[in-house]
Amino acid sequence: MKIFSKEQIYEGDKLTAVRQNITSTDLMERAATQIFNWMHMRMQGAQVPVHVFCGIGNNGGDGLVLARHLITHGYNVHTYVVNYSDKRSKDFLINYDRIKNVTKKWPILLKCEDDFPEIHPDDIIVDAVFGIGLNRPVVDWVKALFVHFRNTKAFTLSVDIPSGLHTDKVPENENDVVHAGYTLSFATPKLIFFLPQTAKYTVQWEVLDIGLDTEFVQTTNTEVELIGKYEVLPMYVPRDKFSHKGNFGHSLIIGGSYGKIGAVTLASKACLSAGAGLVSVFIPKCGYNVLQTSFPEAMVLTDDNETRITNITFDIEPTVIGVGVGLGTNTSTAKAFENFLKINKVPLVIDADGLNLLATNKDLLKLLPENTVLTPHPKELERLVGKWKDDFDKLKKTKALSKKYKIIIVVKGANTITVAGNKLYINTTGNPGLATAGSGDVLMGIITGLISQGYNSLQASIFGVYLHGKSGDIAVNDYGYQSLIASHVIDYLGEAFIDLFKQPEQQQAPQEADEAANQ
Template structure:
């Protein structure tokens, strides 16, 4: 699913109107109907809020609010409307103002007559949409401050008023703090960034049949990976497969006191469908690993507490390094040797050896940035924001971090998985893919090690292209966490639960989408 700019979204609306022979008012009616269905979903047909206030600005966002007010009134909701005065109103605003029944109370907002809002009021924020180009000021800012102070249940139409769709607004700007946001057709970039969570609340996208042709031909660096995107992305296994069909992977992981990371990564790799797995670990972890992961082969390092040797890489189709590795100088030397070896074409004709770098491997890269020049093409890096900062620089805000992420992936020709809510995958071609799966219960030790193991398994599978494998791993990892949380609850979730649910998650990604039209 694509994520468009505000300007592209306006062009999408116009293309829909032209292609489908609509008026702009008819498209607005679709949006209002979608909002009405949201109300039905929240309150049902017979149980309605005692007081619903619609705050309507002078543009088309306000027109959406006026159309919704009429539909809610017709559905027997108790509604009232407060209008933000302006010198000009959009034509569709005027159309819907004329259609509003006289029985709906309407008041014009002024500095001395702000609308009454209690904590029990349901407020529809239809003041300003994605066309906003400067911070709110004057009466509009006063209305937003009044609304936020009331702590009412707020539904934002398309985007919370005052929030920019794809850029940061100045500090201390007036922005509506919504509990829910309903957008139309496609999500907004602003919804996916931590700094905007307090404004957006829980968000969802409603289908209003916008032009699929326009969306298909419009280019954007931003994408949203959802269930429809991932349906059928895991190829079925051929009947005459054998363990060599799905690759032999090497895991370099573990140090004294951190063998759990190696065990979790190995378990995820095995559950991810790898044909063969060999783990190279320090001698102190040999018994632990052999007892916990009998399906894997194990190479013991000469050093008892950390990894100091790089095995022969010839047997392997992919290598991961980092979980529980530690930052010993000898392990740093192993990382350098691995990067130097992997950057060379295999057998002089094949692509570089696929690599996955996580945890302490990333910390070592941050300490020795000269190693970044050795990264082979399509290497996979999986930093959390602090680890990414060590590789680049501190970000001014979440939007700046996305710029740094995109530049880094392009400069080093690698795939970077920036972990967090809506984990973002950056590609060498400059695309950013935000993930839809996962939950706060996955913010637990070992969750990243599980992702590394799954990435290793899918990068060892020659049937998948690099980008396909990484996007699939990120999505399936989050989906496994969602399946696990359904059983354990978010607070009770541990990384081992994610490993146990990788099989069912990948199975869902092997199923083709059902065509319901």
């Protein structure tokens, strides 16, 4: 799914109005009616007090349309205009007149804290104060209104975006923003729904189709894409009946040190489970018996050193190399890593101590083959790009590093983001159970295994992150968040592949459901 920028959304609105021969007021009516339909389907006429707070711009116009439809359908509606300025948008004024024609309870004007209404915990708040076009500081009494929303404990539904949030920067103070229980976003999700510092402002979100021009939606390129099943499914390459292990590449996993052989074991198992034809591992001697016993499918090569890697040499021709898990950062290991990079021409996936060694000596970044994949967690990323002031600055610095060295950077987190130059791919699978030791080693192995089979580095990164998260989502049903461990992710990887081809369960029609209940 494409995530449009604020500027693209404005352009889409204009094109839609022109190409469909409608006015901006008509488009507002269409969009806000979708919110009404969403609420009406869930409330079914319930007389819970609904408090609709409208700004004086187009987001407020959406709120007025919604309030009008709620009123004409018999709901218990209280409408307020948050009067933070003397200016009014054209579509706001049109819909202000329209709502006055359907009720004697005209919208109440709020001008200061003394005007705030009493709201009970069981009421519903609709936040339609500010939209994506917010371009001014929020005045103090409006900030106090947002705090008032929170203090009431009432369910808060935001229209398009929680008021006070910008689409491209992090709020300076959390009290400046509405904390929504649910946000109904027009046409596209917003990037801020997926970033650690801003995702907290809406517990859940949903996209409403408001009928934007189809050609615009299909042909407009975006810098951000949201990745789910239907985005990765076209990437999947089925196996031919007559294929053999040689068709799926030979992966080499390099890493491990005394006490950290488990990291290599996890990565190599994940690599083979992701579909690599052959997997070899290069480790210090201390890990030989461990690998041969715990993972008999792997072929094992060892360094001459007993406890750490000091010289990376091998007589195989791997398709792809994953390096860094459990490697350590000893001086002799760092030198071996540098010498390896100087002669290597094979596609790379680098994780863990491989990233730390790059961060220690950034000149090594020049040695990376084009489209090398880096898979840092936040602290490893900070070592590579430097400290950032907020999530947007983090992404800016990451994109700059990706462009400079023509590499792919997988920024691990709750919504892992794959960065390829200016392009961002936001993953939608995964859960807090994946915050466990070894989870990153498994991800590195999965991506390496996909490249081994012929997926390009970007496809392997996007697809691998999705599969890793989906496997965790399936596994958590059996283990829960606390008891999920990295090995479980490997165990359920096959089910993650199978899930790609499962159809959503068909919901029973109401009449069929009634008949089934009566049998």
